[in-house]
Amino acid sequence: MSAPAATPTQRHTIEKSYWGDVGGKAIWLYKLSLADGFQVWVTNYGAIIQSLLVPRANSTTVDVVLGYDTLQEYIDDPFYMGCVVGRVANRIETGKVSIEGRDYQLAVTAGGFHHHGGHIGFGKKVWEAQTFSTATTVGITLQYMSAHLEEGFPGNLTTRVKYTLHPDNRLSVEFFATTDRATLVNLTQHSYFNLGGHDHGNIGGHLLEAHADWYLPATNRLVPTGEIASVRGTPFDFREARFIDEQIDADHSQLRAASGYDHFFVLEKKHTKALKPAVTVIEPRSRMRMDIETTEPGFHFYAGNFLAEAFDGKNKRQYHHRGGLCIETHHFPDTPNHSHFPTTTLLPGDEFSSRTEFSFKEA
Known part of the structure; x- marks a missing residue:
């Protein structure tokens, strides 16, 4: 680990350690810390958040995201653990899309749909990284240039993600993207949260409140049907806080088709880009609370239904089925096949941008 670079006021530190290499490119692990103990560990492989340590009132910290100890484990990881997902998160039925009158075939799974950016999405790419600091914040910006027709997508797309730690225990995640020809963009951050700690166990005992009046019913392949359905009277009604495991099974x-919650929740049918409340999650035993706000029109709530029954995570602790939950803020899935969904088309001369805020405090 290299020596920390501190600000003149010693309010925060930036540390950088060599983690290995991929395709001849160096992979680094960055530790960004504020003085009160709020820390994020980020690697330029996949723009992955490896750890997120939140300070407690008793001067301890709790690591609230699942992850691995080594680069090789992330290379082998099938769960998108902590990475940036792109160019297009979630699913596109058949992977056949028409953009500005031209047809393209995107990379598809064995099931016949495009998923999370293709066979080698952004979460398996090497990004360029640059750390930064201000009088009160510390952060890192990572950039990746996706070449024309990578995974079938048109256009040379330059994507940046910016992670910033704020002194109120808030992590900002900002995305920016530009292209030289019309393409599709739908980016998200795919951390698995457990507010009891990364090795706390099943997240069913977390309370969840969602500011969503609607959700997107999906087919047996978990692709949206196109319906925007009311959550009222369904197991998807989290407008008042309740335990995740209350109706997950x-x-x-x-729920049968997805083996639990693995669905998109709609915050707004028309995208306003306004920063708005999305989700509050509370773990009662640890009394840790996470509030999420986003400029995106919705979020995908995934309860870790397809995590393995047992596998090694950080510090050689065992992770399990439903050991973490994802709140993936982004545009609607399968947008190219549903004209009434907010568009994911990005044109030359325009810039895609989004912001999601993850705030932590003791409940």
Whole structure:
């Protein structure tokens, strides 16, 4: 680990350590810290958040994201653990899209749909990284240039993600992207959260409140049907806080198909780009609370249904089925096939941008 670079006021530090290499490119692990103990560990492989340590009132910290100890584990990881997902997060049925009158075939899974950016999405790429600091914040900006027709997408797309730690225990995640020809963009951050700690166990005992009046019903392949359905009277109604495991295994066709919650929740049917409340999550035993605000029109709530029954995570601790939850803020899935969904088309001369705020405090 290299020596920390501190500001003149010693309010925060930046440390950088060599983690290995991928394709002849160096991979680094960056530790960014504020004076009160709020820390994020980020690697330029996949723009992954490896750890997020939140300070407690008793002067301890809790690491609230799942992850691994080594680069090789992230290379082998099938769960998108902590990475940036792109160019397009979630699913596109058949992967066949028409953009500005031209047809393209995107990379597809064995199931016949495009998923999370393709066979080698942004979460398996090497990004360029630059750390920064101000009088009160510390952060890192990572950039990746996706070449024309990578995974089938048109246009040379330059994407930046900016992670910033704020002294009120808030992590900002900002995305920016530009292209030289019309393409599709739908970016998200894919951390698995457990507010009891990364090795705390099943997240069913977390309370969740969502500011979403609607959700997107999906097919058996978890691709949206196109319907924007009311959550009222369904297991998807989290407008008042309730435990995740209260109805996660209910006899409901949507839950059976996804083996639990793996659905997109709609905050607004028309995208306003306004920063708005999305989700509050509370872990009662640890009394840790996470509030999420976003400029995106919705979020995908995934309860870790397809995590393995047992596998090694950080510090050689065992992770399990439903050991972490994802709140993936982004545009609607399968947008190219549903004209009434907010568009994910990005044109030359325009810039895609989004911001999501993750705030932590003791409940």
